Amino acid sequence: MFKKGLKVALASLVILSLGLAGCGNTSNTQDTSKQAANSGSAKVLKVGTDPTFAPFEFVDEKNNTTGFDVDLMKAIADDMGYTVQYENSAFDGLVTSLQAGNYDAVIAAMTITPERLESVDFSDKYLMAEQFIAVKKGSPIKTTADLKGKKIGVQSGTTGQTVVEGLGISPLKFDAIPDAMNDLLNGGVDAVVADSPVVLYFIKQNPNFNIEYVKGDFTKEYYGIAVKKGNTELKDKFNASLKKLHDSGTYNDIYKKWFNVDAPAIQ
CATH class of the missing domain: 3.40.190.10 (Periplasmic binding protein-like II)
Incomplete structure (x- = not known):
């Protein structure tokens, strides 16, 4: 919050x-x-x-x-x-x-x-979608591998949670993507992993929040x-x-x- x-x-x-x-x-x-x-x-x-x-x-x-x-x-x-x-x-x-x-x-x-x-x-x-990594501009996270050792936010029950846990990372789970994004903006997490269209839409709707995305190397989803x-x-x-x-x-x-x-x- x-x-x-x-x-x-x-x-x-x-x-x-x-x-x-x-x-x-x-x-x-x-x-x-x-x-x-x-x-x-x-x-x-x-x-x-x-x-x-x-x-x-x-x-x-x-x-x-x-x-x-x-x-x-x-x-x-x-x-x-x-x-x-x-x-x-x-x-x-x-x-x-x-x-x-x-x-x-x-x-x-x-x-x-x-x-x-x-x-x-x-x-x-x-x-079709895939998982994108949302970060604040200037973040050292540039690849999927950079998520190691970082605090990652996801929406509970989503494939974002699944892929992050698949990397051996225990993410911070939120009830909704807005909550995770709020924590990213507030510095509570270092990145948020979510479906690509959702991340792109958030960035488009909030251009002043200085959020960018990392595509990573996650598989396509349907x-x-x-x-x-x-x-x-x-x-x-x-x-x-x-x-x-x-x-x-x-x-x-x-x-x-x-x-x-x-x-x-x-x-």
Whole structure:
């Protein structure tokens, strides 16, 4: 956390730019998409997310959940004939809540990993990312190897935590990326490891904070929409809609809205 004065103001700006963490909600354990389809009423997809991960999902100045993932899920739901109801939760609790039936799906810039595939199923991959190292300008950290012996911040439960721990480093774990970035700016950590689009967006939104990134040599990652294990019907619907959005150019339009460039091929 920042101390009084200027540092408090800076922390407020960071939190505003990246969004605020929400609270988890519960529901019954039946698949709500199937309930809605059978009832003949408006079909609703209950989707879990963690709105602290700009530009993918965050809370805007009007207290609305917005971002790339939000726009993408709306386009998918529109194609399927559904509306979306978001349930906000801390990232590291999303999979457990999905398993419990509290959501129909999770979209939260969630990387498809072998470990997660043991607990949930994923749609086809919809975006490629990698881990970047955020540091203050002038930092001696220039490579991944330079992280050794340093204090590294990560968001709990993310692949950022996984790769840092894979280096034999015990990172400082935060509930949200804004908290980790605040600690970086305040000198509490020497670097923050997070998904590349999130780091780039933070730097773009806060040009006066003198933050830069180190690309490192981490492997590429792919995001997917998580569904409850065995929910092949919903997964197949997501995949069919994702293909339509790619073929029609809608996916590229959404990508360009948030990243100002055409969407790269997912390889």
